[in-house]
Amino acid sequence: MLAEQKLQSFKNIIQEASRDEIIWMSGFLAAFSEKNVVAVAPTEIEIATATEKLVVSVLYGTETGNSKKIASKLASVLKSKQHKITIKSLDQYNSENLAKENLVFIIMSTHGDGESPAAAQKFYDYLHTKKHDFTHLKYAVLALGDSSYPLFCKAGEDVNAKLLEYGAKQILPLEKSDLDIYGVSEAWIKDVISNLPTAANALQKPQQKKTAKNGKRFYKGVVNTHINLNDKGSAKETFHIEIGTDEAVYYLPGDALGIVPPNADEEVNEIISLLPVLEAGTFNYKNEIFSLFDLFKYKLNILHLPLRIIEKYAKLIQSELPLVRVDLKNILSLYPLTGNVSLRDIISILEPIAPRLYSISSSPYAHGNNEIHITVGHNKFSVNNTNKYGFCSNHFAGLHNGDEVTFYISENERFHLPDSAKDIIMIGPGTGIAPFRSFIFHRDDEGATGRNWLFFGDQHFHSDFLYQSELLSFFDTGSLTKLNTAFSRDQKEKLYVQHRMKQQSKELFNWIENGAHIYICGCKNTMAKDVEAALIDIIINEAGIDEQSAFEYLSKLEEEGRYAKDVY
Amino acid sequence: MNEPDIQLNDSASNLGIPRHSWRGKEGEESSMEKVKKQSNALRGTLKESLLDEHTGAIREDDRALIKFHGMYMQDDRDRREERAAKKLEHLYSFMIRLRLPGGLLTSQQWLALHEVSEQYASPVIKITTRQTIQLHGVLKHNIKPTIKEFDTVKLDSIAACGDVNRNVTVSAHPRFSPIYEEVFSYADKLSKLLLPKTNAYYEIWLDKEKISAEQEKDELYQDRYFPRKFKIAIAIPPYNDVDVFTNDVGIIAIIENNKLIGFNVSAGGGMGMTHGNAATYPRLASMLGFVNKDELLKVVYAIATTQRDFGDRSDRKLARLKYTVDRLGVDVFKNEVETRSGIQFTNAKNYELNIRHDEYGWHQNYEGLFYYTAFVETGRIRDDENVQYKKAFYAIAKTGNAQFRFTCNQNIIIGDILPEHKNEIENILLQYGIIQVTKNASPVRRNAVACVAFNTCPLALAEAQRYLPSLIDKIEIILNNYNLNNEELSIRMTGCPNGCGRSVAAEIGFVGTAYGKYNMHIGGDAAGKRLNKIYKENIEE
């Protein structure tokens, strides 16, 4: 079945692998093919060879790598048809050229709460900030998403709509794919090929659609360890949680654990008491049957409702109400439902509980496949001077040994480890340490020859140095080559990881020039930005180039998969 | 600057026998000896250790070297398990001990000490059994700020620990006569005479420039320092609050018709022993004889060099002067000292040492100055609900009208107060409950001494300062029943047999053997001229 030389290299791998590794690999492949991840199972699509050569741009906006894979696949198929292809990540694409293009394919995902991937933000804004004329442009959009989020494929939808609005011609209607991407993407590529604006395709009808399953695989686990890593006197609580599973869980360092946290019983009961009496016994929600209680406990988001729902609610009860985000129970008690509103009406305006992700901090090598660790920061905030906690992190904070956890694995292609001979630079303050704990354990276990350099930071050295004793022993044994820390509040002037990086400017740049891979994980809004700015400075100073070239230098690293961020 | 103004003879021995055969145990030098030699005059890698971001500890060898700078790396032993579970390293911090010959602080120095203790350390100021103070819980990044603060008021911690001469103690009692003045000046001279000559302290902690590229020459310490710690005390009869005979060099001021004529010098005292190591034992210093005032420095210097050259450098447990003296024999030792110093001892003069406890309350000296000796239980200066030492001493220091002197019984004397300021000071002492506490404490309590032990002392086997007060509550009841509660009985407790609280020189001594367990020693005398004997082993309350 495999081509001769493929077969050979496969055999080589097997021969070199230890027994455990083979068991792990087999499980890993099994899991992969089960989930039909784009990565594996390439297939050949036979298409009528086109007569004319087209000039085509394939653009992708990705966060975790799926869109990129599909884009490359499409590009290679088009190339094989001798069309002239340029393939670009949307952040590398000069939007001004769009109007001049004649054929563009866009594959992009949705992240955050219905937002476009960071890399597609510029492009997204370009379309949304001013009017354009795209009358010469032909295009098709494939939107990737996850139907368990409230706003399924929203970013892709918006982009598709804008292009239409500005006069571009769809050669295919918007295609949305849920997590089970493979089937849809392959069908979509077929459609694209057979609908290319070529004589050959002049008369082709679009094929009938193929809809994806959500395709998530849920695991059940039990909390085996639950520790607050912060010491007395800390302003923070960070929980190290170890979850044991009977069935093997397959993931790679860099992947995240996903969970849809359940609502608290008392909240649910309070809400039910405020709802109109139940007509029928059960509810069908996304083709699943639920009791009213379970529906509200496990499926519907009842907290901090987005404004779009407040608006719908106002319509429903036909009255004015202040546009502020509140919990469902508040709105139900302050602005009670009117008689004419049915239970189903109100359920229909509610959205699913959005999944939360936590970078996995264990390594399948070091900890096996029946144990998975996460590092959860208790998310604190105050609403008019009363302290509140984030929904999911508070759920984790309240767990005890023996409690059950249902979760799934969210892969992150772009945040996996490189070849074990490569050096890596890890920048992960706060809970950003999580994936790097996994990286270091993993590389220690496989005896990787590449060097490992970690930058960690938090508020106070004595109370907030997450995983300190583990890191120190890796440092002593050399598995951690360099360890730099910045504790912001132990001295008058604030000190952060980016300051440490600048102090190490020369050596840091040497590592990069040496082929090191750079990873950033943690807080998106402040840390990630400052660290990236520091990197740019370092490149400017050490390479002696101007800012523009420094940005190019960095995005080249990103292209090569040597610079990756996992920020939130 | 530390050179004595006299010509010292530091030359070889007249014993006619090659030195090495005077070694105690044959065998190579202890690893500590290498650390000292390779330390580049006590610099080691201390500067680098301070820069290690990832740990609150310092590097292995530096942990030994930092003692010579007056500091010990410690960790909070109460928190070990809890922190380990949180995947955090031990809660490391540093204890800083001041070099304070004669134990005197001016008001201005007190204010600085107070500030430092509040800002950089665990706020308790601990009066030690050697007449100085210690601060605990100084985090690595606070060491330099702390030392800098002290430096601004001319305080330092040089050689407060390590294999060097330690803090020189002197009878602390109110200066009844001008002689006290004079004797205290000898403590200063001795302390200076025996200071290491290295500039390391100033470079590392005070960021001073390196004076010269090559290592400082140190006649006395060379690159090996002493084989072990070295302690000097001066007693002014009739007081023996310094426990003169428990020191390596025990000096007794000899006063004839109100003039200081010279000193009786004894050598080879020490308290430490190790459970289960018969070769180790506590020992009182042996009397060598009398020397004139102007001969004291030379003689002590000769004792020091003799110990440097003959002390055991292979086994640190047998390295103190007391073992050297026993190994050589007192006469041979004395002879060597006489040769080196070119001074002959004459027979020791008569002296009376019969008071070891502190003279609490108010006293007035020959100049009419006032002194108040306050009781500080186990030497811990802090504030609690019934007495506020820190507030009081801070307020007194603010007036600038008094000085502070520590005693080897872990108490404090507020002194040099002009008659017109007495009321002001007295009111402060009353306001914060100090006079009350001092008055009301029973004699057993007032005379009790306890070492630090848990939670900071790494060698502690049992509690001491945290436990003794509650034990005394119970003992008081018993003494009451036998109407013994007015006896000036001395009870001392140490958390291990090292004897920091000099428990084997007490009338009743408790020596920790394991958590909650103590050996009970009895039979010591009130003046500290006789050691006690073990009476019961491993007793619990």
Ligand code: SRM
């Ligand atoms: C603070 C103090 C006890 C107190 O509560 O006052 C003290 C505290 C310690 N002593 Fe001491 N010794 C203290 C007076 C003594 C005395 C009493 C004296 O000198 O009059 C002795 C007995 C006399 C002697 O030296 O023989 C004493 C004999 C020891 C020994 C045993 C030495 C020996 O050669 O046998 C050790 C252990 C060692 O040196 O290896 C020791 C070691 C220690 C250490 C530094 C533990 C260590 O080595 O890590 C203790 C620090 C505890 C802490 O957390 O503060 N300490 N130590 C005293 C400080 C004196 C000063 O200001 O310099």
Ligand SMILES: Cc1cc2nc3c(=O)[nH]c(=O)nc-3n(C[C@H](O)[C@H](O)[C@H](O)COP(=O)(O)OP(=O)(O)OC[C@H]3O[C@@H](n4cnc5c(N)ncnc54)[C@H](O)[C@@H]3O)c2cc1C
């Ligand atoms: C790829 C990825 C990896 C991640 N890895 C980790 C990790 O390793 N460790 C980790 O701790 N986190 C991680 N996160 C973040 C994590 O997924 C959650 O976002 C985080 O735990 C907060 O979720 P929550 O449900 O506790 O808070 P939420 O309830 O979602 O609240 C989040 C914020 O919304 C606001 N808010 C919520 N409710 C209210 C209200 N009633 N009134 C006003 N404001 C309100 C507050 O600002 C609050 O901070 C990761 C995220 C991603 C995307």
Ligand SMILES: Cc1cc2nc3c(=O)[nH]c(=O)nc-3n(C[C@H](O)[C@H](O)[C@H](O)COP(=O)(O)O)c2cc1C
């Ligand atoms: C943090 C996060 C938030 C997400 N939010 C949404 C969302 O709001 N709507 C949606 O349809 N999909 C959402 N998804 C699912 C992704 O779009 C989906 O995993 C997609 O396959 C990722 O493609 P990419 O690898 O090209 O980024 C989210 C995924 C993550 C990790």
Ligand code: SF4
């Ligand atoms: S006697 Fe022992 S326990 Fe007490 S302070 Fe000295 S070394 Fe520590």
